[in-house]
Amino acid sequence: MVKLLCSGRIVLGVEAETLRCMATSRLERRVVVDLQQIHAIDAAGLGLLVELHCRARQRAGMLTVANPSPCVRRLMALTHLESVLQVAAFAATDVAESADDEDERRVMTA
Amino acid sequence: MSGSGQSLEHETLASEFVFTGDLAAMIAVRDRIMDFLHEHCADEQKETDIMIALQEGLANAVLHGSRNDPSKIIRCAVDITPEAITIVIRDPGQGFDTAVATDSVDDGTNLTQHGRGIHLMRSLMDEVSYRHGGSELHLKKLRTG
Numbered sequence: 522m523v524k525l526l527c528s529g530r531i532v533l534g535v536e537a538e539t540l541r542c543m544a545t546s547r548l549e550r551r552v553v554v555d556l557q558q559i560h561a562i563d564a565a566g567l568g569l570l571v572e573l574h575c576r577a578r579q580r581a582g583m584l585t586v587a588n589p590s591p592c593v594r595r596l597m598a599l600t601h602l603e604s605v606l607q608v609a610a611f612a613a614t615d616v617a618e619s620a621d622d623e624d625e626r627r628v629m630t631a
Numbered sequence: 632m633s634g635s636g637q638s639l640e641h642e643t644l645a646s647e648f649v650f651t652g653d654l655a656a657m658i659a660v661r662d663r664i665m666d667f668l669h670e671h672c673a674d675e676q677k678e679t680d681i682m683i684a685l686q687e688g689l690a691n692a693v694l695h696g697s698r699n700d701p702s703k704i705i706r707c708a709v710d711i712t713p714e715a716i717t718i719v720i721r722d723p724g725q726g727f728d729t730a731v732a733t734d735s736v737d738d739g740t741n742l743t744q745h746g747r748g749i750h751l752m753r754s755l756m757d758e759v760s761y762r763h764g765g766s767e768l769h770l771k772k773l774r775t776g
Contacts, residue, residue, distance in 0.1 A: 533690045534658050561679065563686045564747040571743070592679060599754045600747050 522551040524587070526627045528558035531566030540566075543626060544573050550582030555611070557588035567600055574606055587611045644671060644711040652697025652705050652722065657689050664709060664718075671711050674774070680755040681716060681772050687748040688720045688768045696722025696766060715757075718770040726765030 525544060531537055544552055552573065556562075570586060577584040586608045589597060597603050646667055650660040665682055672678045689707065697703035708719045753759045758771035 532686055534654055561682060563683055563690070564745075564751050565690065567747055568743070568745055596683070596751065600750060 522553065523547045523549045523626060524553040524555060526555045526558070528627070530561035531556075531559055531569065532561060532563040533565035537565050537569050541569055541572075544584075545576065550577070550580060551585070552577060552582070553585045553587050553611070555587045556593045557590055559590050559593050562593050562596055564600075567596060567602060570606055571602065583607065585609050642713050646709050648707045648709070650705055650707075651701040652693055652703030653699050653701040654693055656701065657693045657705075660707065661686060661689055664707060667709060668711075668716065672716060672774070677716075677772055677774070681718070681770075684752045684755045684759075684770050684772075685718060687752050688718065688770060691748060692720050692722035692724075692768070695727070696724030698724075713774065715774055716772045718768075720768045720770075721763070722766050724766050726761075726763060729761040729765045 525540070527540060529536065531540055540554070544554070554570070554573070570584070574584045584607065586593075586597075586606050588610055589608060594603075594608075597606070597608070648660050648664055650656040664685060665678075668678060668681060672681070689705070692705045693699055697705060703723045705723070706719075706721045708721075710717045710719075749759075752770065756770045757773045758769070760769045761767065762769065
């Protein structure tokens with residue numbers, strides 16, 4: 522499993538591409554995208570989360586959106602993605618304690 | 632890219648931003664527009680809503696109206712009054728059939744990467760309309776209420 526700690530914004534352009542490259546370059550079946558530090562996301566960013574979700578399922582894996590910020594949660598609700606994506610709240614230590622092979626990467630998106 | 636700002640009256644501000652129709656130029660001008668709005672929009676939630684809607688409108692103008700072509704020109708006019716913030720984005724494209732331009736998010740079954748932009752704009756702004764066959768987008772956010 523890998524956890525990607527995102528900060529800044531996930532919008533069309535280099536920000537979304539950075540997250541896409543980071544997520545799709547990983548071989549782990551389970552990818553956790555922590556969005557606690559994301560202050561803005563647009564339709565391209567939401568579309569990317571759906572893309573990564575579908576990609577994970579095709580590989581018999583799972584994408585988890587962890588700790589979505591209020592902004593992210595609001596836009597996910599507006600686009601009805603809360604029922605599509607797996608959303609979870611993680612304490613900072615939860616993931617590390619639950620998986621010996623957990624890897625953590627920081628994704629700085631502006 | 633160029634931009635000009637002026638105080639029309641004591642309570643009205645207007646500025647026009649002109650940029651080439653490619654993604655890199657759009658990102659730069661988006662941040663300049665938001666800086667302009669940030670100076671005059673005290674409400675953080677409304678500012679966030681405007682930023683997301685502006686991002687969608689500019690992205691559509693670049694990707695659909697200009698085909699990400701830097702030889703094309705996009706104009707974005709911003710008007711700020713005590714009552715509302717109005718943004719008009721004009722692209723050089725042929726427009727589209729606004730009557731059939733609907734996003735497929737209402738039933739929660741949209742599993743594609745696209746089709747959320749117009750829905751987001753309509754959800755976040757008080758008024759969203761298209762003119763000139765879809766090549767001109769009007770966004771309005773009320774400052775009161």
